[in-house]
Amino acid sequence: MAIGKKEAVAQGRGVAGMRTLRGALEGMSIIFASKTAMVGLAIVMFWVIVAVGAPLLTPYTPLEQDWKAPNQGPSSTHILGTDELGRDLWSRLIYGARLVLVTLPLSEHIWLPGGTALWGVFVALVVGTTLGLVGGYYGGWLDEIIMRLLDAMMAVPIILLYLIIMSALGASAVNVVIAITIVGTPGIARLVRSLSLDIRTREYIRAAETRGENPWYIMFIEILPNARGPIIVDAMLRVGYAIFAMGTLGFLGLGLPPPSPDWGSMVAKGREFILAGSPWAALWPSVAIASLVVGLNLLADGLREESMRYQ
């Protein structure tokens, strides 16, 4: 058993390099073939680039307050204007993108690479894929238990689930990741389960079984790579949902704690000044959320359509 696992890992690693390279090239060619995917990719790449390069793209920090210029419209000093405390909106916006896509703050000074939304979806993918593979491959009562539990979770309205989790855990970036994971897992598990139900009937799975392979080897090395297409598309959509969820939580005051440049809380704060004649603080983060979510959806849709066409 132990040897089997070690070998499985070794083979997995050897092949993984080549496969990811080949997969990436293939994926790129699919994106280039589809206009929808290209538009989506352009929008997403815009946000990724400004998020990564945020410190270079603005002279201000997101927390720097300019008391002399609160609630201003776009001008040459503040290209997108300022909020009610005189903080630069462009700077807050791109540092906000950084929170979503590039950094996960663990505490005030420590942060992990990879944004909050990405981490949430990634952990949900790991958990959901494992549960889905186990349920789909083993079947029987194990599958029944896993899926009924996940069904019970899916029965709770998503927004309610988010509120319950966040109010129980308290507002922090890590807790947002946990909430996204919990909410995202059932859907991913369901998808992976249905894919592996189909793939496990293929003869190469029979061949692996007649070799007496370890079930984990069969699930992760034989089944999972063949389910990757739909999983990737689904994950992209889910990053969109996660960004949306982060915005919602931030708006309700349950997201990242202030004064972090969280898009949702920016909208919540800026909302009070819309009728006072300075809609900018609420407008820009809304546009940011919408464009990023639409971009991810376009990318996912384009990918799916184009890869369907190949079959």
Place this chain on the structure above:
Amino acid sequence: MNRVEEITPVPVLEVEDLSISYETRRGDVEAVRSVSFQVGEGETVGLVGESGCGKSTIAFGIVNFLGSNGRIVDGSVRFQGKELVGRSEEELKRLRGDKIAMVYQDPMQALNPSVRLGEQLAEVLTYHRQIPKEEAWERSVQMLTRVRMPDPEDVMKRYTHQISGGQQQRVVIAMAMLNNPALLIMDEPTTALDVTVEAAVLDLIEELKHEFLAATIFITHNLGVLARVSDWLCVMYAGQMVERGPVTEIFRNPQHPYTVGLLASVPRLGETKADSVLIPIRGRVPPPAERPRDECVFAPRCDFATEDCRTSRPGFEEVTQGHVARCIYAREIDIGVGATKRRRCEVMAGALAKPGSHSEVLLRCEDLKVYYPMESQSVISLFGLGENTFVKAVDDVSVRLSKGRTLGIVGESGCGKSTLVKGIIGLEPVTDGEVEFLGIDITRPVSERDKDLIREMQMVFQNPDSTLNPSYSIGTQIARPIKRFKTVPRNQIKGEVIRLLKAVRLDDFYYDRLPRQLSGGEKQRVGIARALASRPDLIICDEPVSALDVSVQAAVINLLLEIQRIYGSSMIFIAHDLSVVRYFSDDIAVMYLGQIVEVGPAEAIYAPPYHPYTEALLSAVPIPDPDAKQKQIRLSGNVPSALNPPTGCRFHTRCPRRQEMLPDDGKICEMEVPPWRSLEFGHRILCHIALEQLKKVEPVVHPA
């Protein structure tokens, strides 16, 4: 075709120089190139060829169902003297009216699952002819009676899933015949059916031809089927018609090298590996975009090709009246079956074990049972109180396999042959009984078996498209069992993989290829290499060639035989094609409804005395020779459910022999389980009928 003109001046269908193209991303691709043929009243023209040769495209071209990206580029299609090409959809409808009918391969897809069969049948008449409902119903019942449907009134009220596959195809045929069509197009109508059902449907098609006098186009890849039903034969290769002529003439005297190759690559019923060699056609059918345009399309695969073949596209050469072949040498050199007649293979014959010479027993099954529990539908079972029912997929099977020999298992679908080998290899839990392999008990599932035991038993699968994992390269997939079972030291793995590739006749550049870059035959070879990698004592082949084209099939069979000769491995060979099993196996077990009804050396199975079921199976095999005489024994009724098998002899509900050969109309078959009747060389028959009587039965096939 002069014969046609003598009967009717205007043939029902004339196809002339028909060319069909499909639009693809890489531009237009010619799928069919200048094909001509005619079909007269009451005639059947067979279109035969391997997959991708354009047979179905022609059929769709005639009825203009080419889809959005296909179109007729050139040529004409005249139906009852009226041109069909170039007319609008409306005009076509008027010209064709209801006079062309089609029958497809899969009856499940041709029938609507949510509408009762009667309504579907009657609709044909009410829609096309505005016949009142009651009359349409009446005529549908009559038609069902004419297609020999038992209890037609009842069938009219049923849904598609409530009748068997053979009956579904009868309904589809009845539906096609309701309008009394002038032209009937059948696209592989029997390919999805079991051999005994196929035989009955073919009989029906043959009868209807005389009754309705419809012109029929019959498309199939199976030469044996055409030998039975068609009058004329058109051999298609890579979108072109390479040979055309009367059916007996082509079988007796094929002139195009491709036709010769097709005939030489299928084993005929009764031929064995000891007395003949199959000759595969090398290479594969080129995809439409890569077909040579200005040379003979078959030249790259032809053994007789010369420079002249590559300079221009050959026209039709007339061999005898009505028999033409698209080969410049058709008349000059005799490349008929005579020249490539199966040679006796001395090497192979010498290496084969003689029947009865029992060497060491490798595998022994005693009263093996594999049952699947069935969930009851009743309310009581919800509380776990219901009676447990089982699908008895394999019931009391006892069989032995000696070292170095091949055991063939035949039977119709659902008879339990796949479940039997799954039980042996440990993929299905064994319910009861003994299984011993190399003297070790192997009734445990594969996950609980010893690694050294697992490596001695490997499997080759049926479907080339799913036998390999699409995510990994060929090299990785063959290397996996080598690593797992440590057959060679780590640093020699790549060398071993390449050696295995060589063993299955693949070049070493296949090492880095992905499965989707390979053809079906090549994938199947890789599957064989993977099974060989652990150097097993026993290779189980579950229908390894049934999904392959005939020319490729021959190459794979030859490869398996060669492997067996070199490595001395034992094999279990499952197939539904009785000719292939006979060719390949030393011993054969015939299965019916979870039981073995006859087992013994191959030559003993295919000669009297037969078990009545074996006799029926053999008489149903389509033989690619119109002159061969074959007994016609057709089984009545359906295969009973394995959930609740008949009492006594399981075959008694369909047995054609018991009433004539047993006293009291064979009452005993319903009451008592039949005894095994033993003959020499381990040949056993499970039947109540005495051996003396079974021995009196005539052999099924008399080769011409």
